[in-house]
Amino acid sequence: MIFLRRQMPLLITMITGLIFAGQYYVPHPASEQLLTSATKWLQIIGGFALVLGVTSLFQVHAAKIRRKEAGWGYSMVLYAGMLGTMAVGWWANGKESVEGVSTAFGWVYNFMMVPLQGTMFAILAFFIASAAYRSFRARSREAAVLLIAAVIVMMGRVPLGEYLVPISGDISQWILNVLNASVRRAILIGVSLGAVALSFKIIFGVERSYLGGGKE
Amino acid sequence: MDATIIGAWVATGLTLFIFSFLYKDNPLFKLAENLYVGVSVGYTIVKTYDTVIVHLIWKPIVENQEWTLLIPVAIGLLMLTRYVPKAAWLSRYAFAFIVGVGAGLAIPRTVSSFILKQIEDTIRPLLMLVPGEGVTFSWNLMNPASSVNVIIVLIGVSSVLFYFFFSVEHKGPGKMVARTGVMFLMIAFGAAFGYTVMARMSLLIGRLTDLIEYSDPSYGRPTLWLALVTIGTLIALSLRSRSEPPEEG
Structure with a gap:
């Protein structure tokens, strides 16, 4: 019984993980069909996951109504x-x-x-503006850089900004396309390395928190 | 009455109720907030039912006899065993399948698209071969693929990655590289903030445009009347809370 409860799910994860990792390297119609089917299957299973979420919402609010909280x-x-x-x-x-x-x-x-x-x-626009007023003080060099970049991008996104400072549109575009893109790329590479490492840990049973707690 | 006119009144009322939060948290805002959650969940349920149950399960099985689809249905049903304490462990099979497929699909695709492709796009030739001009070094900042921008992107990606690399102490030349990474990060955070603010402003303009449109007599001026109702309710609530003694606790 302990095998069915604990080891079997890990085995399922390992087998499906290795099959679908290998699927990428098999350029055969059957392999493509496997991917198409799996995508459809995940959509179907995801639909049932919605039932879990909605039931939880129902229970929370039903309890509130029942107890007249x-x-x-x-x-x-x-x-x-x-x-x-x-x-x-x-x-x-x-x-x-x-x-x-x-x-x-x-x-x-x-x-x-x-x-x-x-x-x-x-309404978040108001709260963001209020937060910016409190936090965007150029108290350090880094904060000043952040403030300047934000102001330039904001000015570059509206006609008034471009009217007041004609070059703001071009600078804003350059910040977004070059500086911002380089940082996003670095973060993406870092996050992806982490995701690959986590996927390997899941497939080989090192990471098993997704199975939930419980005695068995 | 025309459904559009009723819709205009409902949309205006709900918009003003949400905006009333800018004054302070109040029952009108809470009403609109809970209605938003309810309507959104209801909408998601209907759409998921239509997509999953009707188009992915019922029609393929009944019309095309795709009986293999009963397997994901069975796996999905296993998820619901969480509500039966003695059989709750069966739901692990469903999660194991989803996580296993997800992890397996992620490894090669992430390595290919998000690591190798990104590195390839970062390390590009510095010199360009322009017909008629020969080999040139492009200084055009506005062209993201220009030589000078290629160098900036390379410096940005390397320095930010180094900043997050904690296996080496950031001192000496390493400190300078890490600080360059911080500067790049600050610029990106500032740009992201500015971009988000403007996106929110765009939504705000959209809502205000609707309120202006619905102030037209052809709709019965819902903006004007409902603004008066909202303000009146807020004043009444404020007066009532002042007259009530503060709760002990």
């Missing part, structure tokens, strides 16, 4: 939003529009989800 009314609003969207979504067969005409699901998307999402991210 502070703010339980907002949990009711969340339920109403979720169930209402699901109802109109299934009624419209998951389509936002049919032959160019918006469905009820499309209405929810256009007049509820888009404004809520847009405004939620838009």
Whole structure:
């Protein structure tokens, strides 16, 4: 039993890991078909993972409503939003529009989800500006460099900036395409080396935290 | 009433409720926030059902008899055994499969695309062969592929990588290289910050444009009326909280 509970999952990880690592080096239609199928399979399994997340959300808010905790009314609003969207979504067969005409699901998307999402991210502009005011003081050489780069990029992204300092657009583009790209590339190389090392550790059973805790 | 007009009122109300957070945390914001979570989750469920259950499972099995798809369905169902304490260990098979496939797919592709390709693009020829001009060294900063930019990118990538290399103590010439890396990092962080601020500003302009559009009489001026309602509610809530004695705790 301990083999089925502990060693078998590690064996599955090892076998699938080695098969799909090797798949890259086999230029055969069967190998390509294996990759296509695996991608589809992962999408299907990922769909079931959503059930876990949604159930957890349901349980948390159901407990709040049952115990009449502070703010339980907002949990009711969340339920109403979720169930209402699901109802109109299934009624419209998951389509936002049919032959160019918006469905009820499309209405929810256009007049509820888009404004809520847009405004939620838009208010971050105020908080970012406030954080910048507090942290962007040129107290050191590094902070000054960061401040100057941010100001140039911000000026280069709007017509007013380019009107005031005509060269700001070009400098901004150069910072983004050359300096920023070089740093992103270095970070990407570092992160990738880490990802490859972690993948090897997972395949060979050194890293096994993904199996979760538990006695067995 | 036209669905667009009702939509304009709903969108305006929700936008103003979220903006009310700029004053302080309040019930209107919490209402809109929870509605956002609910609608987003509902939307994701519907879309996932349509993509996964209908298009990836039901139709291929019923119409094309692709019975092998029952295997990922079984693996997916194993995930749900987490809710049965005695059988919860079976969910490890599903996670083992996902993680194994993910790790296996990641190794060759990451090495190829994110390590070797990036190194190849960093170490490029410094001199260019231009027809009619022969071998030249390009000083054009605006061309990311110019010779001078190739040198800058090489210095940037090497110095940043060295900064994160802790097996060697950063002293002497190494300290200078690491400090150069820090400068490159600061410029990149500043650029990323500036870029993010402008992206958020763009969203803000979009929301304000909608509010201006919905202040039109053809929609019944929802921006004006709902702004009054929001401000009035905030004042009423503020007055009520002042009159209530502070909670002990």
